[in-house]
Amino acid sequence: MDQQVPALYVVMVDVSGSMARDNLYGRVKDAVTAFVGALDPADQVYVFAFDQTARPCGSGPLPAERRDEILRCLPPPPPTGADTNLGQALYEAVGVLEKSAEPVAALVLISDGEHDPADGSRYPRTGIATDPDWSDLEDRAAALTKVTAYAMELRASNGATTLGYVFPHPQILEAGSPELIRPLLDRPKADARAAKARLLLVPDLAKGASVQWPAGEPRLDYAAGRAEVNLTVTSEVGHLPVQLEDLRLESTGLPVKADGLPERLDLAACRDQPCPLRLRLSWAAPPGSPPPGGTLRLTGRVTSPFEAELREIDVPLDSPLTSAPVRFTVTAPAPESRAPAIAVAMVATLLLLGAALAAALWLRRNPALRGSLSASIVINDEGGTKDTGVAQLSGRRHRLALNLPGKGTVHLAQGWYVITYSPDGSELRTDTGRCPPGGSVIVNGVLFRHRLAEHDKERSGDSGLGVDEPVQSGQF
Incomplete structure (x- = not known):
């Protein structure tokens, strides 16, 4: 954003005879020199000399950088004007300021402040607060919202009081160095820059x-x-x-x-x-x-x-x-139906129950063997025998290994010890006999005797069924 704010300064210089007292006019050139030195190059200065009337210097404002030309606008001393008509000077200044297109404008009054017009002036010396011409001038000045009014102080003299009738609350500029004047002149420019920034930024920020x-x-x-x-x-x-x-x-x-x-x-x-x-x-x-x-x-x-x-x-x-x-x-995925899962669970349960029942039935039909079994070969018709061996029974089916030729097995079925034996191991000569618990039976010429275990002897009528035992060597 351009920080330069050009301003128009209308400088009204009192050249009436009253300015000759105490050599006030002798200080005017120094005051204007300091004032112009405080301006920016883009500023414009329009100088008016006034006594009974106001007369502009040249045909319009001059750039502030043309300081020498501005100073030549000041009439040479001593001031010789007969009357001092501040009202007429302010009337001319307001007319110029109303036409200004600059974003900042100011009126600078350099005077001893004595309003002493000639008789018949439209801006009388007395009754200023109620005079219609003064009131009209005040109304026109109030419409100049971008204009600031300054009164340059020359020793203890300034025109702030009379200036205040038209521009309320004028500011006092000390006729010193530019460094003392510049801060006061910069305030309106800062306000103008802020106004310019608001004009640009408020609608711009609203876009978001x-x-x-x-x-x-x-x-x-x-x-x-x-x-x-x-x-x-x-x-x-x-x-x-x-x-x-x-x-x-x-x-x-x-x-x-x-x-x-x-x-x-x-x-x-x-x-x-x-x-x-x-x-x-x-x-x-x-x-x-x-x-x-x-x-x-x-x-x-x-x-x-x-x-x-x-x-x-x-x-x-x-x-x-x-x-x-x-x-x-x-x-989300469609909810899975629970019916297949329930069906699978029911089938699995039925299979497990079936397997359990089958296992229980098999265990019932194939109880564990108990006690011992001995074998003796029958050698004559009178019942003579020759013992071949004794084996402790275990498991559910026991292979006969009693020093007998051939092969055979023993298992429990319906409370009987079922003994199958073949002397030469062939199926042709295989024979089967049933031996009661604690009893004996002859199969293919061999006498098999069963003996109950000690803990089974007290169980009269026991079928020989017992709890499952693990299969050991020699069982199948």
Whole structure:
């Protein structure tokens, strides 16, 4: 922004005879020299000399940098004007100021302040507060809102009192160095710069920034618990550096959180083309039916590194972030039917029950062997025998290994010890006999005797059935 604020200064110099007292006019040139030295090169100065009338120097204002020409506008001493008509001088000054197009304008009065017009003047010396011409001049001056009035002090003399009838509360300029004058002259310029800044910045900041969501409604997979969404941010602010801070995601329908939001986003890069912004969304997906959908909205605060300067010139930083809520839908897999699972569970249960029943039936039909079994070969018809061996029975089927030729087995069935034996191991000569518990039986010429175990002898009528025992060597 251009910091130069050109100003028009209408300088009214009193050249009446009263300025000759105490050599007041001798100080005028030094005062004007200091005043012009405090101006900017772009400023304009219009000098009027007045006594009974006001006379401009040249055809218009001069640039402040042409200081010598401005000083030549001052009439040489001594001042010789017969009367002092401050009212007429102010009338001419107001007419010039009303035509000014400069953003800042000022009236500078250099006078001893004595209003002593000739008889018949439209601006009388007395009754100023109620005189209609003075009142009209005051009204015209009040309409000049960009004009500041100054009274240059020459020793203890200035025209502030009379000037105050037309321009209320005029400021006093000391006729000193430019460094003393410049701060007072800069105040209206600072106000003008602030007004110019407000004129540019207030509507510019009102444009703010906007967030664009992707076309169509985002679809969030409820079971996945996460998704990514690509946004764009655009800024229309052109005259001031601005940025986005405190970015947050607001949601309804589903508590969605967003990762990937920057702490600060410089919007200068988002003027010519949108800035991409990727959001990593996440949400909890507890068991149960998901919501059908909801809304997402990005919020934030538009800030500027020049907030302090904006406050000084009364420019509010209320630039908005435009982000209309966007609707989203929630997708979820169809709930699985429980009927197949129940059917599978029932089949598995039935199979287990069947297996258990089959196992129980097999165990009942094949009880564990108990006691011992001895074998003796029958050697004659009178019953003579030759013992071959004794074996402790265990398991559910026992292979006969009693020093007998051939092969054989023994197992329990319906309370009987069923002994199958073949002297030569062939099926042709295989024979089977049933031996009661504690009894004997002859199979293929071999006498087999069963002996009960000690703990079974007291169980009269015991069928020989017992608890399962692990298969040991020699069993099958």
